Amino acid sequence: MELKLDRNRRLADYIYNDLGSEEVVEIEKEIARDPQLSEFYLLNMQVKDYLQAKIQLEEMRSDPQLEDAEQLADMAFDNESQDESHHEPVRIRPKRNRIRNMAFAAAVAASATIIIAVGIIPSNINQDRLFDRYYEPFEASDYSQRGEANETYREIAIGINNYVEGNYRQSIDQFGTLALDPLIQSEVQYYTALSYLGLEQFQSAQSLLESVLDGDNRFQLEARWYLSLCYLKTGEFDKASAVLGQLEIYDGMYKKDAQTLRKKLGRFRP
Incomplete structure (x- = not known):
């Protein structure tokens, strides 16, 4: 496929x-x-x-x-x-x-x-259609099988399941009830950002994704990909290109899309 x-x-x-x-x-x-x-x-x-x-x-x-x-x-x-x-x-x-x-x-x-x-x-094509072409919600259906089986992770799983089901506002509210413990901060910020992205609140998503990249090593590639799409949507093409260039270095699921998307960004620059 x-x-x-x-x-x-x-x-x-x-x-x-x-x-x-x-x-x-x-x-x-x-x-x-x-x-x-x-x-x-x-x-x-x-x-x-x-x-x-x-x-x-x-x-x-x-x-x-x-x-x-x-x-x-x-x-x-x-x-x-x-x-x-x-x-x-x-x-x-x-x-x-x-x-x-x-x-x-x-x-x-x-x-x-x-x-x-x-x-x-x-x-x-304009930048909105290009965004629609490359944006897909993050696949997180297997998260309930990850992490420790404690109350905190069960609460995180509820928020993530809301995100997977497209209940973005409920997901944001659920994550808002969780304390920003350093052990779960990346998950909380990342999935809250994705929920804002689903609601097309790109500035809020962008701010959180930038925080994820400043944190630990979890979700680094994923956060870069979705951050580049936020930059695309808000017209910050140079920032989007820089982030996509970072993704091209890594052999992974975003490498090819990052290469092709970065090539297309030139047509939108003033």
Whole structure:
């Protein structure tokens, strides 16, 4: 699954011109020797066409001169009777509007469906969409099996389970009742930060994640990853790039995503 996701992301980067020259050569070789990948590439090129059509249609719909253009088209295509009876002309604009709206809706639906299916985002993506592409809640479902079986850790487990279930406010409240014992401070700060991140309170999450990095060695890689996403969301691209650069040093689950995300940050810098 991870290999497939990585391949899809590289293919998306290739289609939307986000790869270096060496990476372009490598993926073009893969496409040439893998029929399934070649077919997938062709499908994604069709998606790109859908996206471009969608953008053009959106621009047309927002053009203040669109109504005048439609009236001009009516004058060209309506077969108005010119006889002495002066019959009312047959107006076809409503039909044309319906066709245009249907085409617009179809293009939007097709684009959205295929993008969701293959995970491709166009190159004019903004930082919010880039965040959405890389952010996933932390998988902590096995925490109840960790640590000492005492009351403190049971209370921590309750807070973490609330986080896992998406009950972010309850998770924050639960951790707020725990004393900041040095032995559990990292857990309390880290999961509270993740809960704030789930609530899209990025400044609060950022502050806590920075504290985690100043603490002991637990959650160092995880905290860096989520901190980089906070910086991305708040527009602090240089800080995000620096943190991602630290993650690239370590062989782990965040290494590849850190590399590709850091490459993309340049497009958002003023």
